[in-house]
Amino acid sequence: MDLYFEITGNGHPVVLIHSGGADLRQWTFLVSLLAKNYKVIAFDGRGAGKSPSPIKHANYVEDVLALMDHLKLNQATIIGHSMGGQIATDFALNYSERVSKLVLIAPSLTGFSYSKEFEQYHNKILENAPDIDKMLELALHSPTYQVVIDSPHKDLTVQMLRHHFERMLKWPTDFCMKWPQPPGIERLGELNPKTLFIIGKKDLADNFQVAGCFRKVPNIHFIEIKDADHMLPLTHSKDLYQEITGFMED
Template sequence: MDLHYEVLGQGKPIVMIHGGGADSRDWPYLAPLLAKHYKVITFDSRGCGQSPSQTEAANYIMDVLNLLNHLSIEKTVIIGHSIGGQIATEFALSYPQYLQELVLVAPALAGFVHSLDLLESFQAIQSAAPDVSKMTELVVNSPFCSVIKDSTHSKLMRVMTEHNIRKMFEWAAFGAVWPKPPAIERLHEISTRTLFIRGTRDHEDSVKIETHFRAVPNIQFVAVAGGDHMLNLTHPEELYMNIVTFLGEPNKQA
């Protein structure tokens, strides 16, 4: 296993998949809370954090599968944030036998077409290359970040974002391998019990994505008051309480 990972706590396993432009520092507050009752595995996706740079198009789903096999985990909860939620969703469709529960925090969704203002924001970030500082500021001030940009957590987001943008310039290859057809067409096939969490101040696309996820047969929805796309950093206690309530009493699940 060439990906960097860390294991905290004991009990029922939970694998946490971070968002885009981030790494395992996506979970500095939520992971320790969960580790009081569960075995929590955080890792840096390929090309991010302390994991090796991409040398070919990334297959994030196989990376998760290889991590589980490396750790001899036969059943797990997966928590995914943003594009980590997209990876988690695709994993649930491809390898449902590995999942106990699925928790999606402001997930992206393969096949979803974003609103024009977000597409323009993404384009502006790309066009600012190779000015890493400008790219970082554009990420932190994007429409996804209406709350965190003015919070005490913006420094952590800036440091993490800048690190991963710099690392991106070291990649030998870009892109990712995703299953076909895209998950947006197959959500009704998800058999895993699922929790969908978003912030009430996230971009409107999060609400549209939630509407698509209503096709999942066994799913619950939670809206965290005052959170934007980065509620994993700004509202970890609320996330923790909702996740633990969803998963059930930890001592009986371990």
């Protein structure tokens, strides 16, 4: 196993999958809470944190499977945030027998068509490469970070995002992400594990549209957290802990 991971606590295993633009540090506060009663596995995705960079492509779903196999975890609760939620969803669709319960925190979704505004925002950031300071300035000027930017967790957010940009600029020019087919948006009705969907009320409109797609999931419960943007694992770890543990113990 070449991915960097950390294990904290004992009990039923919980695997945490971080968002794009971040690494396992985004789970720092939630891990300390969950580890009181669970075995918590947080890892850096390929190309993030202390894990190796991708060569030509990355299959993040298969990476989760390889990690669980390496740790001899037959089944675990899977928790994913943003792109980590996208990975978690596709993993649960393809390996449902390995997922005891599924927690999605403001997930993205394979096959979802994002708005022009969303695409323009990301394109503008990339157009300013390799000026990382300018990329950071543009990235943080978004509703995605409207709450966390005024919180005690601003510095950690900036550190993770800067590290992400620095590493991303060194990836191969032909790098691509490999996702299972057909895309998740076409298969949500097949999602078997009991699912908890959490989103901040101040998140992007696109992410609420994604939430609407998840209404197709047979056994899903939705929760909105007030005064939260997209970065709930940093700003609302206690709220997440209460909702997740209640869901897991139900």
